[in-house]
Amino acid sequence: MARKRGGPSGTGRKQDKAIVCPLARAEELGIRQVIDQDGKLTGDLPEPDLDRETLIRLYEMMVLVRAIDERGWTLQRSGRVEFWIPHRGLEAVHNAATIAFTMEDWIFMGYRHPGTLLLRGAPLVQLFAQYFGRRDEPFKGRRLPTLMGDRRLNVVPMTTQVGSYIPHACGAAWAAKIKRHDTRFLAMFGDGSSSRGEFHSGMNFAGVFKPPIVFICENNGWAVSTPTDVQTASATFAEKGDAYGVRNLRVDGNDALAVYAVTREARELAPEIGASLIEAVTYRMGFHTSSDNPDLYRSKADVEAWEPWDPLVRLRKYLEHKGFWAEAEEEALWQRCKDEIQAAIEEAEAMPLPEPASMFDDTFAEPTWMLEEQRAALLDDLGGKA
Amino acid sequence: MPNLTVLESLNAAMAHELEHDPDVVLMGEDVGQAGGIFRTSQGLQQRFGSARVIDTPLDEKGIVAHAIGMALYGLKPIAEIQFSGFIHDAFEHIMFCAARYRWASGGQYSCPMVIRAPSFGGIKGGLWHSQSVEAYFVHHGGIKILVPSTPQDAYGMTIAAVRDPDPVLLVEPVPLYRALSAEVELDGQPIEIGKAxxxxxxxxxxxxxxxxxxxxxxxxxxxxxxxxxxxxxxxxxxxxxxxxxxxxxxxxxxxxxxxxxxxxxxxxxxxxxxxxxxxxxxxxxxxxxxxxxxxxxxxxxxxxxxxxxxxxxxxxxxxxxxxxxxxx
Missing domain, CATH: 3.40.50.920 (Rossmann fold)
Incomplete structure (x- = not known):
């Protein structure tokens, strides 16, 4: 018997026939929007007050991020990057949310959010050095490609177990409140994370202690192969906030302007009300990771239903309506992105790998004698090759 | 020198650190108004306020995980697990988050925090209230493990744990809490970690x-x-x-x-x-x-x-x- 279709995405199962993108039913599903499929104002949320420069920067970053994904994929398939976590289709949420915060605010990013680092000033080569596991990237080559962050930019690296960092982010925001700092916090995680106990812990503490934080649950329809209706029987992810006394809402995750508007509002409200939980309804157009094969569990029709709602196209049309962008600029932008990426790849690939004995560094502030002994044993066995 | 029980020594050490470092907070189930189920933190919330001596929801994972976030931001949390038998729900956060943040961030972040784990048998507590869990935490680096068994050690180790730049698991001797008292030098000094x-x-x-x-x-x-x-x-x-x-x-x-x-x-x-x-x-x-x-x-x-x-x-x-x- 076919499962009843429902759940927070409204799309998903391979056997489904008529698949309608939930963004086409946004009003009915309570998904807030600024622009429609054609980049025209829907009249729902007010048009955010963003200047031309910011809008173009946002759009250009979304294009750069997509270009990174395309190139990252081919690097992995050609064996030059060990592992890749794609983010195609997810460009609006993290980039628009990032610009809703100041540089003093802290962001807990996920692994599909390269634009967060770039918008905060990380050079492109730093990202590729991380993808290649090079010594001189901030985390010294220790983490899987795409698991990034940078303290200098107030971007905390996620702990890899999805959702585990929800209470970390909440605790950090709570600490800022205790220290009477005006720092605000953003934590982004996926729909699958909402099933973990840490989501419960974070929301529950957030409801009680009211730290200044915005949680964005990026509902991209899939946790590896698991669709949202297997993840939860709740009609939405947002409404889970109700149980915890946490303000919540749904937004069109492929509408960068709407994401910006609701995130900015939640940030501004945070000192007064504490946390907000925003469910950004979007879609993972790509594989879960380079080790995945979505043909085993989802239909092409499902993906195709989302193609007309491409966040890049919608924002570009909006910019064109406003006279901020012309089609002729498009090709030049893409070429510039590809050139910058190529230069970053060449620079990063030439960088050295970490030395073997460096794996002992940073375990403690001061290494224990036990670690010193293990390090010496490794160096001895390597015969000076380290 | 005052004659103190192990319990009173722990209390005195936490009070000292709360008083001298505004970044120190104590959090856990029932640690505030009630002063902890063993009364380890008796009087501390009244003295330092509910923003720094915090009664939390009943959620060991949540207590430790939020303490991690606090530590990332610059506080020095003391997170109490009511009984070490309940610590396993927080295991992932202690071992794979707190004990890993420094390493996994290339030294950019650290988690200076104390996890207090009332441990050991001898109180007719049965399975969940008598556990010795320390060996689970020995397996990889990133966390220090201290076991005080005298009033002076309880005092000096707690201070050492709070001031350490890395996470510390404080394995507390429940059966000695009130059974043992001795003169304690309340000098505000940490004991040297790593000495038998x-x-x-x-x-x-x-x-x-x-x-x-x-x-x-x-x-x-x-x-x-x-x-x-x-x-x-x-x-x-x-x-x-x-x-x-x-x-x-x-x-x-x-x-x-x-x-x-x-x-x-x-x-x-x-x-x-x-x-x-x-x-x-x-x-x-x-x-x-x-x-x-x-x-x-x-x-x-x-x-x-x-x-x-x-x-x-x-x-x-x-x-x-x-x-x-x-x-x-």
């Missing part, structure tokens, strides 16, 4: 132990010296990560016989690591096999566990005698 205490000197046999039963071991050693003339050197390890290898080895080189006593289960317990290291570094000095006395690999029994699950005085005595009388 020689409780009793002797040339015949080295007994390595930690936790509440270290008192039994010392008493039994005194009795055996008086009755049998066996002079055992009793060492309270006090710090499990890192541990005092110099103290251990200098004793073993002198005695050539080793008994290890702990009340956590035997298999892959802390004694297994000690035995392996000693045979590696002092094989030529050993006259007898290294003997371990530990709890069995079974759950802590409610009605007879305190007497038969923990190494008793009689079994400690028998273990030392077996080693002293061992013939190849």
């Amino acid at each position: 205490s020689v409780l009793r000197q002797g040339d015949d046999c080295t007994v390595l132990t930690y936790g509440p039963i270290r008192h039994w071991v010392a008493e039994v050693a005194d009795e055996l010296a008086a009755e049998r003339g066996y002079q055992a050197e009793v060492i309270d390890l006090r710090s499990l990560i890192p541990y005092d290898i110099e103290c251990i080895l200098s004793s073993v080189r002198k005695t050539g016989r080793v008994v290890i006593v702990h009340e956590a289960p035997l298999s892959l317990g802390y004694g297994a690591e000690l035995a392996a290291v000693i045979q590696d570094k002092a094989f030529g000095y050993l006259h007898t096999p290294i003997q371990r006395l530990a709890a069995p690999d079974v759950p802590y029994h409610f009605s007879i566990g305190d007497e038969y699950y923990r190494p008793s005085r009689d079994r400690i005595r028998a273990a030392i005698e077996r080693t002293m009388e061992y013939e190849i």
Whole structure:
């Protein structure tokens, strides 16, 4: 018997026939929007007050991020990057949310959010050095490609177990409140994370202690192969906030302007009300990771239903309506992105790998004698090759 | 010097740190208004306010995970787990988040925090209220493990734990909380992490132990010296990560016989690591096999566990005698 279709995405199962993108039913599903499929104002949320420069920067970053994904994929398939976590289709949420915060605010990013680092000033080569596991990237080559962050930019690296960092982010925001700092916090995680106990812990503490934080649950329809209706029987992810006394809402995750508007509002409200939980309804157009094969569990029709709602196209049309962008600029932008990426790849690939004995560094502030002994044993066995 | 119980010493140390460092906070179930179910933190919320001595929801994972976020931001949280038997829900956050943040961020972030784990049997607590969980946390670096068993150690180790730049698991001796008191120098000074205490000197046999039963071991050693003339050197390890290898080895080189006593289960317990290291570094000095006395690999029994699950005085005595009388 076919499962009843429902759940927070409204799309998903391979056997489904008529698949309608939930963004086409946004009003009915309570998904807030600024622009429609054609980049025209829907009249729902007010048009955010963003200047031309910011809008173009946002759009250009979304294009750069997509270009990174395309190139990252081919690097992995050609064996030059060990592992890749794609983010195609997810460009609006993290980039628009990032610009809703100041540089003093802290962001807990996920692994599909390269634009967060770039918008905060990380050079492109730093990202590729991380993808290649090079010594001189901030985390010294220790983490899987795409698991990034940078303290200098107030971007905390996620702990890899999805959702585990929800209470970390909440605790950090709570600490800022205790220290009477005006720092605000953003934590982004996926729909699958909402099933973990840490989501419960974070929301529950957030409801009680009211730290200044915005949680964005990026509902991209899939946790590896698991669709949202297997993840939860709740009609939405947002409404889970109700149980915890946490303000919540749904937004069109492929509408960068709407994401910006609701995130900015939640940030501004945070000192007064504490946390907000925003469910950004979007879609993972790509594989879960380079080790995945979505043909085993989802239909092409499902993906195709989302193609007309491409966040890049919608924002570009909006910019064109406003006279901020012309089609002729498009090709030049893409070429510039590809050139910058190529230069970053060449620079990063030439960088050295970490030395073997460096794996002992940073375990403690001061290494224990036990670690010193293990390090010496490794160096001895390597015969000076380290 | 005031005469304080272990409990009062823990309280005094936390009060000292709360008073002298505005970034220190204490959090956990019932630690605030009630002062903790053991009353370890009695009076602290009244003194330092509910923003710094925090009653949390009943959620061990949540307590530790939020403490991690606090530490990332610059606070120094003391997170109390009500009983160490409940700590496992927070295991992932202690070992794979707190103990890993420094390393995984290339040294950019750290998690200076204390996780207080009231531990050990002897209070008729049954399985979940009598556990010795320390060995689970020994397996990889990034976290230090301290086991105070005297009022002065409870005071100095708590201060050391709060001031340490890395996460510290404080394995507290529940059965000694009120059972033991002594004069405590309230000097606001941390003890040096990684140093063992020689409780009793002797040339015949080295007994390595930690936790509440270290008192039994010392008493039994005194009795055996008086009755049998066996002079055992009793060492309270006090710090499990890192541990005092110099103290251990200098004793073993002198005695050539080793008994290890702990009340956590035997298999892959802390004694297994000690035995392996000693045979590696002092094989030529050993006259007898290294003997371990530990709890069995079974759950802590409610009605007879305190007497038969923990190494008793009689079994400690028998273990030392077996080693002293061992013939190849």
